[in-house]
Amino acid sequence: MNFRQHNKAVLDNHNGITLIPPSIAYSRVPPQKLLNMREFTILIDMDSDFSASEGFGSILTYGLDYHRMNFMVGQWRAGIELRIKSDGNTRTISFGKKNVFRKGEQARFAIVYDLNRLVLYHNGEKIAARRTGPLTFSRWERSYPLVIGSNAKGRSFWKGTIRSIAIFDRALLKSEIQTAAVQIRKFLPLIYYSFGNDEGTAVTDYGAGTPATLIVPNRFIPYGRAVLEFSLNRHNKFLNNLLDITINLLGFIPLGFFLFMYMTQRHASLIRSLLFSIVIGFTISFFIEISQVFLWSRSSSMLDLINNTLGSAIGAFLYHYRGHFLKYCYKI
Secondary structure, eight states: OOSSOBOOOEEETTTEEEEOSSOOEEESSOOGGGTTOSSEEEEEEEEEOOOGGGOEEEEEEEESSSSSEEEEEEEETTEEEEEEOOTTOSSOEEEEESSOOOTTOEEEEEEEEOSSEEEEEETTEEEEEEEOOOOOOTTOOTTOOEEESSOTTSOSOOOEEEEEEEEESSOOOHHHHHHHHHHGGGGOOSEEEEGGGOOSSEEOOOSSSSOOOEEOOSBOOOSSOOOSBOOOOTTSOHHHHHHHHHHHHHHHHHHHHHHHHHHHHTTOOHHHHHHHHHHHHHHHHHHHHHHGGGOTTSOOBHHHHHHHHHHHHHHHHHHHTHHHHHHHHHHO
16 A cells, blocks of 8 residues: 555646646645636646546646536546536536547647637637526635646546646637737736746746646645545446445445354344444444545545445344345245
8 A cells, every 4th residue: 555655747848747647736825816707718738648438537626626616627538528616506517528639639728708608619719619698706615726637635637748727817819819829928817837837846827916836746645635525426327336335335244244243152132243243344444444545546435434334234134134034045
């Protein structure tokens, strides 16, 4: 078990920042200069090496994870997706385009909101639009960081290279987007990271206002670790989530079975044997889940803790009612 995993995000003053899981970069302080936007443009110049089979990868997140964020730009299979929270909308607005990434090919994306619609540009050409009507963002969470390469909890890894990211508080025109690759600073972005200008563990924000400098820690240390988080993977198929739950249940059934058998052989009461099996199962599972907080490839899950404990209880009941079960099977 590797408790000191190296952060595989690499800054190169020729190529940009290369992200290979596990990798992460995030702002030292929340970029509160983004809170008062009415219009916006998000420009990202990148190459994707992300496989469609890997599900969802977080490219740029202004938030903690897929559910707790102000906005997020990610890759879902071979498509790009913007998710953004707005006042008065109970559901997150989702906007994007399928099948736009070609592995290893340079892609310059611009996502524009102009007070009436969302527009997506790919290499300077409009490829998608959605009429939204007026949106406001006054209820955005002030404490969220900007995160690149994964979400703030160190999950939903994206794989590829990013050369630059810019965020504007206005809707750029198509002509500006087409020339922005060489004149970004001329258009006065709020956030501007040119990853080819930095090396080491820090990325300068060349945008207006208080700089939102990114750090690239040597060790893979997420902005915030998830401890006993209760969630199902939205991008996993239902059968994958069900399989994960089943594995956690089945894995602890033998433990509960043999713990109950041990207690009954010591002539313990039914209640005491059952409580012993459940408490020991819960304790073992709890320490496993807490240890997984420090493992980048694992998740500390409340759902796993519940299922493991329930598996121990099922195992105990199976031992207690084994006679009835065998009689039933014999009759069949």
